[in-house]
Amino acid sequence: MMNEGAPLKTGRIYTMDELRGLAVFCMIFYHGFYTVGYLFGNFWGRFFFQFFTPAEPFFAGxxxxxxxxACNLSHSNLARGLKLFAIAMGVTLVTALVVPEDIITFGILHFLSVCMILAGxxxxxxxxxxxxxIPVALCVxxxxxxxxxxYGYFGPGGMLKLMLPQGLYSTNWLAPLGFHNEDxxxxxxxxxxxWIFVYAAGIFVGKLAKAGKFPKALYKSRVPVFGWMGRHALILYIVHQPVIYGVCLLIQALVSHG
Structure with missing residues (x-):
């Protein structure tokens, strides 16, 4: 239950911005290694991409x-979710036309937009x-x-595994839920x-933020550059891949003419 006796604190929760910015920073480098390694054939890009792959679920989570x-602090999650879904579908269209071998059909923007719509x-x-x-524990x-x-089953694996009907994986219509085949x-x-349960856990913890009952330390800014990245996460997500790709093309051209 919420601590009804705790003093209310107001103001921006800068640590949230900075943690979001840290996640964006990690994502940019991770995608940069992918671009350098797989789209431009660089060995070290592939090496570092594979090296950091186990960390991706943590900064994405x-x-x-x-x-x-943050959805607790929004005036209209439904409106935000619909706008973000339109942007996500734009990303799908652009990747389908420009880099069809790397099309994004249900990425993190699609995921977040659906979560916002459901939250609304x-x-x-x-x-x-x-x-x-209690809801947070249930989400975990x-x-x-x-x-x-x-991968075809419920549970963490090993002895705790409940196999699912293979019919769920016969088509890719349920891919947004996690059911898909090799195509x-x-x-x-x-x-x-x-992943929806990670987002949902944040919703319930966010009740403390809405009530102004986060620890006092979280309202202080410590890494302003990450805070800036966190406040501009959407635009950074949209532009970072074209920028990385463009820089790689420029370097490739300079090297080839050097």
Missing amino acids: LFMFISGI LLKPAIDRCRSIW FLYIFTMNIQ FMSADYFPMLP
Whole structure:
């Protein structure tokens, strides 16, 4: 339950901006290694991309969690979600036309837009839930339970594995949920299951932010550059890949004419 006796704090929660910015920073470098390694054939780009691949779910999950917290501070998640969905579909169209071998059919923008829409539609039910930590614990359990859905089973694996009907994977219509076959393509892919539970955990923790009851230390700015990146996360996400690709083309041209 929320601590009703805690003093309310107001103002921008700078640590949220800075953590979101850190996640964006990691994402830019990660995608940069992919571009250099796989689109331009550089060995070291492939090496560092593969080296950092195990870390991707952590900084992507951090971004989702912070986004879930932030939805408590939005005036209209439904409107924001619909706008973001339009942008996400624009990304799908552009990648399909420009780099069809790296098309993004359901990436993190698609995921976040659907989560925002659901948060907007379910706001009355979310507001009626007074508990915080019980739903968060349930989200953790459901994340672990559904984390391997795209691999054909419920549970964390090993002895704790419940196989799913193969019919769920016969087509790719359910790919946004996590059910797809080997023909599915998406260079950036974050299905609703299990990631929606990371976002949902952020929603419930965000009730503390809305009430001004986050720890005092979180309202202080420590790394302003990450804070700036966090506040401009969407535009950075949209432009970073074209910029990286353009810089690589320029370097390639300079080297070839050198």
